Amino acid sequence: MDEMTLRRDLERTWYVPRGVVGWFAVVDHRTIGRRYLITAFAFFGIGGILAALMRLQLAFPENRLLGPDLYNQIFTMHGTVMMFLFAVPVMEALGVYLVPLMVGTRNIAFPRLNTFSYFVYLFGGVMVVVALLVNSAPDVGWFAYVPLSGPDYSPGKRADFWAQLITFTEVAALAIAVEIVTTVFKMRAPGMSLNRIPLFVWSMLVMSFMVIFAMPAVVLGSSFLLLDRLVGTHFYNPAEGGDSLLWQHLFWFFGHPEVYIIFVPGLGIVSAIIATFTQRPIFGYTAMVLSLVATGFIGFGLWVHHMFATGLPQLGLTYFTAASMIIAIPSGIQIFCWIASIWRGRPRLATPMLFVIGFIVIFVLGGLSGVTLAAVPFDLQVHDSYYVVAHFHYVLLGGAVFPLIGGIYFWFPKMTGRMMSERLGVLNFWTLFIGFNVTFFPMHILGFQGMPRRVYTYPPDVGWGAMNLLATAGALLLVAGGAVFVFNVVRSCIAGAVAGDDPWNGETLEWATSSPPPVFNFLHLPVVEGRHAMWNRSERPPLVIGLRSDSREVLVTDVMDAAPAHAYELPQPSIWPFLCAMVTSAFFLGSIFTAWALPIAIVPLAVTLIGWFWPKRPTRDLPVREAAMPTLREAEG
Amino acid sequence: MRERTVLDVSSLPRFAFGHKGLVWWGTTGFMVIEGSMFVMALIVYFYLRLKVDEWPPSLANPGITFATINLVLVLFSCIPNALAKKAAEAFKLGAVRLWLVVLTLIGVANLVLRALEYTQLNTKWDDNAYGSIVWVLLSLHTIHVATDVVDSGVLTALMFIGPVTDRRFVDVSENSLYWYFIVAWWIPIYLTIYWAPRWL
Numbered sequence A: 001m002d003e004m005t006l007r008r009d010l011e012r013t014w015y016v017p018r019g020v021v022g023w024f025a026v027v028d029h030r031t032i033g034r035r036y037l038i039t040a041f042a043f044f045g046i047g048g049i050l051a052a053l054m055r056l057q058l059a060f061p062e063n064r065l066l067g068p069d070l071y072n073q074i075f076t077m078h079g080t081v082m083m084f085l086f087a088v089p090v091m092e093a094l095g096v097y098l099v100p101l102m103v104g105t106r107n108i109a110f111p112r113l114n115t116f117s118y119f120v121y122l123f124g125g126v127m128v129v130v131a132l133l134v135n136s137a138p139d140v141g142w143f144a145y146v147p148l149s150g151p152d153y154s155p156g157k158r159a160d161f162w163a164q165l166i167t168f169t170e171v172a173a174l175a176i177a178v179e180i181v182t183t184v185f186k187m188r189a190p191g192m193s194l195n196r197i198p199l200f201v202w203s204m205l206v207m208s209f210m211v212i213f214a215m216p217a218v219v220l221g222s223s224f225l226l227l228d229r230l231v232g233t234h235f236y237n238p239a240e241g242g243d244s245l246l247w248q249h250l251f252w253f254f255g256h257p258e259v260y261i262i263f264v265p266g267l268g269i270v271s272a273i274i275a276t277f278t279q280r281p282i283f284g285y286t287a288m289v290l291s292l293v294a295t296g297f298i299g300f301g302l303w304v305h306h307m308f309a310t311g312l313p314q315l316g317l318t319y320f321t322a323a324s325m326i327i328a329i330p331s332g333i334q335i336f337c338w339i340a341s342i343w344r345g346r347p348r349l350a351t352p353m354l355f356v357i358g359f360i361v362i363f364v365l366g367g368l369s370g371v372t373l374a375a376v377p378f379d380l381q382v383h384d385s386y387y388v389v390a391h392f393h394y395v396l397l398g399g400a401v402f403p404l405i406g407g408i409y410f411w412f413p414k415m416t417g418r419m420m421s422e423r424l425g426v427l428n429f430w431t432l433f434i435g436f437n438v439t440f441f442p443m444h445i446l447g448f449q450g451m452p453r454r455v456y457t458y459p460p461d462v463g464w465g466a467m468n469l470l471a472t473a474g475a476l477l478l479v480a481g482g483a484v485f486v487f488n489v490v491r492s493c494i495a496g497a498v499a500g501d502d503p504w505n506g507e508t509l510e511w512a513t514s515s516p517p518p519v520f521n522f523l524h525l526p527v528v529e530g531r532h533a534m535w536n537r538s539e540r541p542p543l544v545i546g547l548r549s550d551s552r553e554v555l556v557t558d559v560m561d562a563a564p565a566h567a568y569e570l571p572q573p574s575i576w577p578f579l580c581a582m583v584t585s586a587f588f589l590g591s592i593f594t595a596w597a598l599p600i601a602i603v604p605l606a607v608t609l610i611g612w613f614w615p616k617r618p619t620r621d622l623p624v625r626e627a628a629m630p631t632l633r634e635a636e637g
Numbered sequence B: 001m002r003e004r005t006v007l008d009v010s011s012l013p014r015f016a017f018g019h020k021g022l023v024w025w026g027t028t029g030f031m032v033i034e035g036s037m038f039v040m041a042l043i044v045y046f047y048l049r050l051k052v053d054e055w056p057p058s059l060a061n062p063g064i065t066f067a068t069i070n071l072v073l074v075l076f077s078c079i080p081n082a083l084a085k086k087a088a089e090a091f092k093l094g095a096v097r098l099w100l101v102v103l104t105l106i107g108v109a110n111l112v113l114r115a116l117e118y119t120q121l122n123t124k125w126d127d128n129a130y131g132s133i134v135w136v137l138l139s140l141h142t143i144h145v146a147t148d149v150v151d152s153g154v155l156t157a158l159m160f161i162g163p164v165t166d167r168r169f170v171d172v173s174e175n176s177l178y179w180y181f182i183v184a185w186w187i188p189i190y191l192t193i194y195w196a197p198r199w200l
Helices: A003-013 A019-025 A029-058 A068-103 A111-133 A158-186 A199-230 A244-278 A285-301 A314-326 A328-344 A351-373 A376-382 A386-416 A422-448 A465-495 A576-590 A597-613 B022-050 B065-089 B093-119 B129-161 B166-199
Strands: A543-545 A553-557 A564-569 A632-636 B003-008
Touching: A029 A068, A029 A111, A029 A465, A068 A111, A068 A158, A068 A199, A068 A244, A068 A386, A111 A158, A111 A576, A158 A199, A158 A576, A158 B022, A199 A244, A199 A285, A199 B022, A199 B129, A244 A285, A244 A328, A244 A351, A244 A386, A244 B022, A285 A314, A285 A328, A314 A328, A314 A351, A314 A376, A328 A351, A351 A376, A351 A386, A351 A422, A386 A422, A386 A465, A422 A465, A576 A597, A597 B129, B022 B129, B022 B166, B065 B093, B065 B166, B093 B129, B093 B166, B129 B166
Parallel strands: A543 B003
Antiparallel strands: A553 A564, A632 B003
């Protein structure tokens, strides 16, 4: 078959449905990944506006811009939106878009689940934003401690919206985690053995495993909270044998790994960018992978360090102090490997690389304040103060947002076929970098001076005014940086220079296809010849042939060596995952108000699931049950 | 035209059983997620136990009749379950149909017994924290049983009305795997709900 015919056939087979119904039926990982990205950035914008409002309120002592009740809703929503609707989903969005490309396959595993995940996430986010607009947003902080969030102290439905938002976002995240694990383990291009998986893909894999083990705890915890509030269970009610600290354990058993769920993908982005912009393989691949995996494990042993002030037994706390310090080791190994990589190579200081350097500076500062917080006596002094606020913004913005923005500059050409403006990029970096430090560095000092977090104002005579005003000025600069970013994205979409397939001379397989990639990703699936797929490629690289072009076949390979095992037909576009997401969302929303939501939802839920999995037509199974292993051979081509 | 190295995969099979196939990975992924949830719920049970002196707190022990019958029934169901899995992996349609019907019926019987179990718990969810966690543990497991009964029912229907393809046999095999998962979890949950109050 010649290439033209093949291309036409694949385009027809892997079509992205059009029209209104088609929009809801899409199962293509690039489309869903793009929507996920745009949606997550929209929530980032909302969370950023809320942050700016808080900074304006705190700019002067006894400011009257926001009242205490609205301020409570705003700081809760800021944390909730940033953590649950921006940080985790945006990293997953990158994974959904990039992992299938980087491992060299045509779509993500379980594409319909992917669609389902997106809509559940979207509906959950819209729900809580609407709640804010009608003055019913959660106001109990982003970790919603009981008893404050329990039925006695939070009447009304605000805390319930929070609890159900958790369920929405966790269901969405768990679905993607399973897809990514399966895609990475079973759908890699032939030749991409475990020790050749790109570091970014490793980071996505570690993130997915952390999601799988961390999120069930918070789903259970927030469901208990909802049940306590709705049907009078007593999980968190000490008067009836419950326990308030149980909530903190369940929440932080998820909440601490959550930080790494956000930050580990950031590490993957940094490795991808450094390799490309030094044109050298990352120093210490094995050490990097082992550090990622170690971070994944140790991340589960830290949760009590959020609870140092709760009066838990001293001896137990020392373990968590030790674990909190130990986790600095794998992070340190990675930092040193990156420094070594930059040292050996000849770094090209394009925008993505600037963001990486910004990341290293900010993240190291955040890591250092983290080590101080791991010490119990120190932690008790600064607990719930602005020092903590400064610390986690250094870690999260430094560790995740800077790499992310750098990553967007890096992969934008792949996703859109156009380059982002480099001049605006540099401006973007400096406004964000300076704005960030001016905003958050003074908060360390405010913390030492005793300013508690989550206060809506403060009296003039405590002397916090100057630092707060400085922080607010920094925040305005951050807003300006955000505006530059949005402007650059929009402008580059319309008028950016044409990128070509591989503008950076990239290392990994996404650069082997056109920009933006075709609906089937690769005309022929690639065969990987080395750890650095693009750089190890021979002049005429070997290709996979023999996948059907008239059905959505992908190649399934084995876990260790990525040797071809069988071909497998992925499902067609379908409206059912969307309908199922609607029913699921209606159920989650309904259960805020009545326990009858469950019995009412069961039947439609079953119907939509059956519709989803019902085979559409006789599948084109070939009658091959035993087959010879394929081997490389020479052919005309 | 020049020669070019290619890897021809056209003669490979179009499906695979077990961990070689994608369905297994999806099923296993969700089993791990749900398993983590069960582990957490069990931890919560024993955590709450530590908070009070008396267990169950000023309530009678749960009755064990229906629960124990149910335990015996689900353990017995492993036999038809193994036969269904084996038949599926040998593409024996007749045997698959037979054992799927048997399994679905056992599942329905499980649910009927489960409904009776609730009447023997001797607590309600809003009595105290003990009652809350007992109801949640039992309900979490019941949701799994119910899901698998529906799933098995649909698969049974598909195996009768067709189209019966190779991949349907893979689905039957993975459905059996999931049923083992549900059976395996019933043992610690049964011991916790019904025997922990007597032993602790």
